[in-house]
Amino acid sequence: MQETFPADKRYIQSLTSENGIEVxxxxxxFLAGRIHSAKASLHDNTYARVHGQWKEWEVVIWDDKVDFRVTITRIYSKHETEEVFGKMWTALWDTIHRVTGVEVKFEFIHGEGLRTVFVDGNKPQANAFGADLVN
Known part of the structure; x- marks a missing residue:
């Protein structure tokens, strides 16, 4: 299991299953840490790499150091509700904080950090992001 891997080598960072919601x-x-120097992140639902009911949510940043887009996280779930997206946003920020030791910051809140967060035109995803920021 992944728990036996050194923390800096683990790929599966979080598994949750409650009330029929799996994330x-x-x-x-080492890729997650790059979000701290990124100006923007892009969160995209994609269905190309999944099987059955599973959906993939890809988190990408533009990395100025390599002048290229870098996928830092993939999140999988079977549902696209506001509740599920809320769990995904919380898991993303909490996991980055846990593995890097640094909280994700937003320029408009902290005066530094991410300037922009792009999301799909998915209302539950956008609503959950807003609710997560308020929390």
Whole structure:
């Protein structure tokens, strides 16, 4: 199991299952840390790499150091409700904080950090992001 891997080598970072909602979050810690120097992140629902009911949510940043887009996280779930997206947003920020030791910051709140967060035209995803920021 992943728990036996050193923390800096783990790919599966979070597995949750409650009330019929499953969320799996994968990331490599050295890539996750790059979000702290990114100006923007893009969160995209994609269905190309999944099987059955599972949906993939890809988190991408533009990395100025390599002048290229970098996928830092993939999150999987079977549903696209506001509740599920809320769990996904919370898992994303909490996991990045846990694996890097640094909270994700937003320029409009902290005066530094991410300037922009792009999301799909998915209302539950956008609503959950707003609710997560308020919390």
């Amino acid at each position: 799996i979050l994968t990331m490599l810690p």
